[in-house]
Amino acid sequence: xxxxxxxxxxxxxxxxxxxxxxxxxxxxxxxxxxxxxxxxxxxxxxxxxxxxxxxxxxxxxxxxxxxxxxxxxxxxxxxxxxxxxxxxxxxxxxxxxxxxxxxxxxxxxxxxxxxxxxxxxxxxxxxxxxxxxxxxxxxxxxxxxxxxxxxxxxxxxxxxxxxxxxxxxxxxxxxxxxxxxxxxxxxxxxxxxxxxxxxxxxxxxxxxxxxxxxxxxxxxxxxxxxxxxxxxxxxxxxxxxxxxxxxxxxxxxxxxxx
Amino acid sequence: xxxxxxxxxxxxxxxxxxxxxxxxxxxxxxxxxxxxxxxxxxxxxxxxxxxxxxxxxxxxxxxxxxxxxxxxxxxxxxxxxxxxxxxxxxxxxxxxxxxxxxxxxxxxxxxxxxxxxxxxxxxxxxxxxxxxxxxxxxxxxxxxxxxxxxxxxxxxxxxxxxxxxxxxxxxxxxxxxxxxxxxxxxxxxxxxxxxxxxxxxxxxxxxxxxxxxxxxxxxxxxxxxxxxxxxxxxxxxxxxxxxxxxxxxxxxxxxxxxxxxxxxxxxxxxxxxxxxxxxxxxxxxxxxxxxxxxxxxxxxxxxxxxxxxxxxxxxxxxxxxxxxxxxxxxxxxxxxxxxxxxxxxxxxxxxxxxxxxxxxxxxxxxxxxxxxxxxxxxxxxxxxxxxxxxxxxxxxxxxxxxxxxx
Numbered sequence: 001x002x003x004x005x006x007x008x009x010x011x012x013x014x015x016x017x018x019x020x021x022x023x024x025x026x027x028x029x030x031x032x033x034x035x036x037x038x039x040x041x042x043x044x045x046x047x048x049x050x051x052x053x054x055x056x057x058x059x060x061x062x063x064x065x066x067x068x069x070x071x072x073x074x075x076x077x078x079x080x081x082x083x084x085x086x087x088x089x090x091x092x093x094x095x096x097x098x099x100x101x102x103x104x105x106x107x108x109x110x111x112x113x114x115x116x117x118x119x120x121x122x123x124x125x126x127x128x129x130x131x132x133x134x135x136x137x138x139x140x141x142x143x144x145x146x147x148x149x150x151x152x153x154x155x156x157x158x159x160x161x162x163x164x165x166x167x168x169x170x171x172x173x174x175x176x177x178x179x180x181x182x183x184x185x186x187x188x189x190x191x192x193x194x195x196x197x198x199x200x201x202x203x204x205x206x207x208x209x210x211x212x213x214x215x216x217x218x219x220x221x222x223x224x225x226x227x228x229x230x231x232x233x234x235x236x237x238x239x240x241x242x243x244x245x246x247x248x249x250x251x252x253x254x255x256x257x258x
Numbered sequence: 259x260x261x262x263x264x265x266x267x268x269x270x271x272x273x274x275x276x277x278x279x280x281x282x283x284x285x286x287x288x289x290x291x292x293x294x295x296x297x298x299x300x301x302x303x304x305x306x307x308x309x310x311x312x313x314x315x316x317x318x319x320x321x322x323x324x325x326x327x328x329x330x331x332x333x334x335x336x337x338x339x340x341x342x343x344x345x346x347x348x349x350x351x352x353x354x355x356x357x358x359x360x361x362x363x364x365x366x367x368x369x370x371x372x373x374x375x376x377x378x379x380x381x382x383x384x385x386x387x388x389x390x391x392x393x394x395x396x397x398x399x400x401x402x403x404x405x406x407x408x409x410x411x412x413x414x415x416x417x418x419x420x421x422x423x424x425x426x427x428x429x430x431x432x433x434x435x436x437x438x439x440x441x442x443x444x445x446x447x448x449x450x451x452x453x454x455x456x457x458x459x460x461x462x463x464x465x466x467x468x469x470x471x472x473x474x475x476x477x478x479x480x481x482x483x484x485x486x487x488x489x490x491x492x493x494x495x496x497x498x499x500x501x502x503x504x505x506x507x508x509x510x511x512x513x514x515x516x517x518x519x520x521x522x523x524x525x526x527x528x529x530x531x532x533x534x535x536x537x538x539x540x541x542x543x544x545x546x547x548x549x550x551x552x553x554x555x556x557x558x559x560x561x562x563x564x565x566x567x568x569x570x571x572x573x574x575x576x577x578x579x580x581x582x583x584x585x586x587x588x589x590x591x592x593x594x595x596x597x598x599x600x601x602x603x604x605x606x607x608x609x610x611x612x613x614x615x616x617x618x619x620x621x622x623x624x625x626x627x628x629x630x631x632x633x634x635x636x637x638x639x640x641x642x643x644x645x646x647x648x649x650x651x652x653x654x655x656x657x658x659x660x661x662x663x664x
Contacts, residue, residue: 030366032373033616040613043606047645049664050653072656079664128609132654133663135601160661167663200663207661 006142009161013134017127017168024119030112031120038090038124045086046132049079073205080201083125084194087175090121091182114179115232122175126168134164153208163204166217170200173221173228180231196220368576369619371507373612375444379583380608382448383591387455430502443505447580451587455595463592467585467636474630489628505583508575576619582631586611589639597647602654606646610638 025031053075060071094117112120141157148154174193181189200220206212241247426442428434458466477485492499590607597603614635622629657664 028366029370033366033369036373036609036612037616040609043609043642046650046653046664047642050649051645053653054649072660072662075653076657076662076664083664129664131605132602132650133658135605136654137658139601156661163661163663204661204663 002142002144005157006138009134009141009157010138012158012161013130013164013168014127016165017123017130020123020172021127025123028112031116034094034112034117034120035124035127038121039128041086041090041121042083042125042128043132045082046079049075049082052078076201076205077198080197081194083129084178084197087121087125087178088182091118091179094121114183115176118176118179119172119232121179122172125175126171129171130164130168133167134160153210155210156208159207159210159214162214163217166214166221167200170197170217170221170224173224176228177224177231196224368507369616372576372578372615372619375440375505375507376578376583376586376612376615377608379444379448379451379587380590380611382444383451383455383587384594384604386448386452387591387595436506436508440505440507443502443580444583447505447583448587450584451591454584454588455591460596463588464640467589468640470585471630471632471636474632478628478630485630486628503580505578505580506575507577576622578631582635585632586615586635586639589636589643593643593647597643598651602651603643603646606642606650607639610642611635614638 021035025035053071056071056074057068060067094114098112098114098117137157137160147156153159174197177189178193181187181193200217203213203216238247425434425438426446429439430442454463474485477483478489480486489499589611590604593607594601594604614637615631618629618631618634
């Protein structure tokens with residue numbers, strides 16, 4: 001417990017996201033603004049889905065565990081669907097903003113491309129989602145206590161941190177694939193993104209059997225990651241060039257000698 | 259409350275809650291004063307963007323004109339900041355495209371220049387509330403020193419507080435480094451917000467937040483509104499508004515451009531800077547797969563005047579009234595202090611306020627006159643506070659207890 005668990009879990013969950021922010025987002029104010037706006041959109045979707053769940057619980061009335069469980073399942077599914085709807089809404093908003101800019105500037109050079117926007121919005125969604133899932137658990141871990149004293153799993157904190165990490169990265173990959181699917185009108189890809197999101201959320205119902213939920217989630221995350229990599233224009237050749245520091249485009253962009 | 263606090267309170271009730279764009283003047287000489295006054299504590303004269311005054315408008319169009327002459331400038335200024343809604347296609351000359359990108363880039367930069375101090379102020383307030391029990395207890399003695407177990411004697415305390423106050427007075431009302439002045443303003447705003455959080459009763463705080471947003475809206479936008487008249491009078495007389503009540507985010511400019519001959523050295527540096535900016539913009543490939551677009555040539559054959567205008571453009575900063583800082587921090591601080599949803603509510607209010615500020619700055623770029631900074635942010639903040647506390651918290655708690663993720 002206390003500081004070690006707190007720092008460890010927060011870095012597990014938010015370390016990659018923080019590194020991504022520092023390396024790619026912090027330098028450009030425009031990307032930071034779009035990041036926070038993406039987080040805001042996720043927040044609004046959460047608000048609406050909580051409202052719906054709350055109303056459903058009030059209407060449902062009875063306190064029996066099975067009814068509450070069913071309402072919770074309904075709440076989760078609705079929330080996931082609403083998140084994807086808001087991702088689509090954010091996409092539309094960004095397209096409109098970009099279109100406005102392009103018609104005015106009469107040139108193709110816009111300050112930020114749709115692909116970058118997809119990455120930034122995915123990161124925004126992921127960070128907000130991760131924060132809202134984990135931050136109360138983290139503050140609890142800072143104080144005294146014993147984990148699992150009532151029979152819950154003793155790995156509660158670490159498992160939560162790893163799950164949050166998976167969700168954050170998944171949101172980035174979903175964002176990239178989603179925006180690309182909307183651009184190229186590949187509706188099957190869109191459906192796959194939504195289905196995988198539902199699948200990952202559904203797998204968390206298997207907690208605390210972490211083998212059932214964490215391992216498949218990470219497998220899905222790696223699959224989505226490779227899909228997003230190839231969608232974003234990556235290829236094995238690019239990857240090789242980048243790793244060997246011979247990627248001319250990348251070096252030119254950062255003005256380093258080859 | 260100490261006498262210092264009361265003075266602040268009185269000053270604050272007369273303060274301005276608004277944002278103005280600070281534009282540099284059109285002449286070279288005044289640009290020199292502009293730079294030196296950026297380092298001094300007084301806020302430089304703000305040119306008015308309102309329709310009534312002709313001369314500042316001419317200055318504005320001149321500064322917006324880049325390398326090419328001609329072309330419509332005023333409509334492009336109105337369009338430049340509005341990136342959110344679909345804009346009607348207008349006949350705008352080709353030369354405005356660079357202004358567009360630069361203005362949007364400056365727009366985002368200004369937004370971040372305001373996000374950072376607002377975030378800092380909120381962090382100070384929230385950290386103090388979470389760590390010092392004084393602010394959440396109903397009655398309590400001042401126990402910051404007890405909390406941190408710091409031994410302090412009266413002479414040391416007197417020495418520290420005296421120096422804090424004296425340096426603050428000097429760098430706010432006279433001359434001082436910009437960052438020190440900004441730091442003091444943030445600290446004062448945070449202290450004031452903490453005072454409000456501690457001493458206002460529960461529901462009074464929420465009602466006051468709502469009422470003061472409405473008052474802000476009326477006072478800044480109505481033709482006879484007191485704040486609007488104050489700003490107009492200050493701009494007409496070319497006087498700075500009382501420096502202790504405005505946070506200015508102007509970029510510090512240390513290279514003097516007073517004489518044209520010394521400008522040659524700065525020209526190359528500036529060309530390189532602007533070329534950097536241009537290259538940054540062109541860096542990002544368009545969506546269709548293509549190789550990285552070539553960097554735009556820096557066009558070294560700039561006429562001197564247009565580069566000076568570039569430099570003046572870079573000096574533009576945004577000003578935010580301290581009252582805005584205070585009330586944003588009050589909202590977030592109360593969320594941290596009293597919400598049972600704890601950090602979720604605080605973070606939701608924080609994001610809501612930032613987005614409100616972003617929208618207000620967007621409107622500012624469109625309308626280009628003093629705008630109230632409170633209404634949008636406080637509305638978002640209040641909506642998110644109450645809905646997160648009452649709706650999202652039970653949902654997230656239930657999810658967390660079953661370790662479900664959405």
